[in-house]
Amino acid sequence: MPQKTIICTVDVVLLCLRGSTLHVALWRRDRPPFEGSLALPGGYIHSEEDVDTLDAATRMLRAKTGLESPYLEQLGTFSGAGRDPRGWSISIAYYALVPVELIEADQAPGLILMPVDQLKGLPFDHKDIVLAAVQRLRNKSSYSSLPVHLCGERFTLPRLQAVYEAILGEPINKVSFRRKMDEFDMLEPVEGAFETGRANRPAQLYRLKAAYRQSLSVTPRAFLAGS
Amino acid sequence: MPQKTIICTVDVVLLCLRGSTLHVALWRRDRPPFEGSLALPGGYIHSEEDVDTLDAATRMLRAKTGLESPYLEQLGTFSGAGRDPRGWSISIAYYALVPVELIEADQAPGLILMPVDQLKGLPFDHKDIVLAAVQRLRNKSSYSSLPVHLCGERFTLPRLQAVYEAILGEPINKVSFRRKMDEFDMLEPVEGAFETGRANRPAQLYRLKAAYRQSLSVTPRAFLAGS
Numbered sequence A, B: 001m002p003q004k005t006i007i008c009t010v011d012v013v014l015l016c017l018r019g020s021t022l023h024v025a026l027w028r029r030d031r032p033p034f035e036g037s038l039a040l041p042g043g044y045i046h047s048e049e050d051v052d053t054l055d056a057a058t059r060m061l062r063a064k065t066g067l068e069s070p071y072l073e074q075l076g077t078f079s080g081a082g083r084d085p086r087g088w089s090i091s092i093a094y095y096a097l098v099p100v101e102l103i104e105a106d107q108a109p110g111l112i113l114m115p116v117d118q119l120k121g122l123p124f125d126h127k128d129i130v131l132a133a134v135q136r137l138r139n140k141s142s143y144s145s146l147p148v149h150l151c152g153e154r155f156t157l158p159r160l161q162a163v164y165e166a167i168l169g170e171p172i173n174k175v176s177f178r179r180k181m182d183e184f185d186m187l188e189p190v191e192g193a194f195e196t197g198r199a200n201r202p203a204q205l206y207r208l209k210a211a212y213r214q215s216l217s218v219t220p221r222a223f224l225a226g227s
Helices: A053-065 A100-107 A126-141 A146-150 A157-168 A174-184 B053-065 B100-107 B126-141 B146-150 B157-168 B174-184
Strands: A007-018 A021-028 A042-044 A071-080 A089-097 A111-115 A187-195 A203-208 B007-018 B021-028 B042-044 B071-080 B089-097 B111-115 B187-195 B203-208
Touching: A007 A053, A007 A100, A007 A111, A007 A126, A007 A146, A007 A157, A021 A053, A021 A126, A021 A157, A053 A071, A053 A089, A053 B071, A071 A126, A071 B053, A071 B071, A089 A126, A089 A146, A089 B089, A100 A111, A126 A146, A126 A157, A146 A157, A157 A174, A157 A203, B007 B053, B007 B100, B007 B111, B007 B126, B007 B146, B007 B157, B021 B053, B021 B126, B021 B157, B053 B071, B053 B089, B071 B126, B089 B126, B089 B146, B100 B111, B126 B146, B126 B157, B146 B157, B157 B174, B157 B203
Parallel strands: A007 A089, B007 B089
Antiparallel strands: A007 A021, A007 A042, A021 A111, A071 A089, A187 A203, B007 B021, B007 B042, B021 B111, B071 B089, B187 B203
């Protein structure tokens, strides 16, 4: 083998929305380096059991957070001689989106939620990785169904609109929002299910169509759009 | 070290436009596995000399193609137990864009250009990697300065428009195209330089502004655009 051993890890940026603030779930490291520090959940690739790096990320999420199948996408690979004190390393980073209720339901007692805009120094280059994931989320939210994964299984359209507004950081016109959702064609009403208990009239509950659980509905982009 | 050795490589999808057809530059492998087959230029990460994987990709391009600093961007990481007969492997894939003249100028006698739409089976998962790069190029070309890297150092606006049309696969209105180029604000005229020798009146030559040699000019995307 003509190469020195390179450290191969997978890290997961697990994002959720608490109120209208985007949070990342951090894990307190239980071994060196940086033992005791908050960092991204991650670890070595296990070539004996992982089919590929996506499989490794899924295994790590399950082991460290109890989450089974959130929306998960490869973010990018971070690498080099300087990012890990143990040696030359590669981290294939993924990001996952989950409803905050799943984390707060105490499935994952070791996780600590931190607002992404208030991150202090994190070990390795984990802060860079988180910021790259947030940028990806904000960018993709402007043309896809991505933010829906921050909602629970059933949600009203006003709730989904609030999620888009929180991510994009600006108010959205209600009529235009609904037209956009029609265009995405990603939602279906849950028959007979309404949210009640507020002053307003009951609001229809929706859920994501099965086809869009692991792939996105995307607005195609014409070259001359916006010109 | 709690991990078995994982094969860590970098592969580069080098794309260029010959006529109006997108081509990928392949390299005839000079060692097993798949010795003698055409494949992407790539190789092991050298942890003793490469600063990171981008540095490894740059080194490989220089060694195998003679190209010094084309536009180069990380595409994604391909991994798993099955993609390389030598064992569990990771390939961090990059894509690069160059003017075809640079390749035809015989700087890189080992390279063979193949139309991306006519690829036969390639070793490893290299065909998947090429197709992912082509998809990325076509997608990004709809909202950014990316295709300019397929032109030479100096080019006319009609030439650049033809490049966009070749990538996007559709004709573009000339007035709208020029407005889009103004919006990108990525070009500057080369003072006193014109293309002559055709029946038309001489056409101004342009070049890319220095700021956009390794980063793109991008049209921001509003959530409600196109709705």
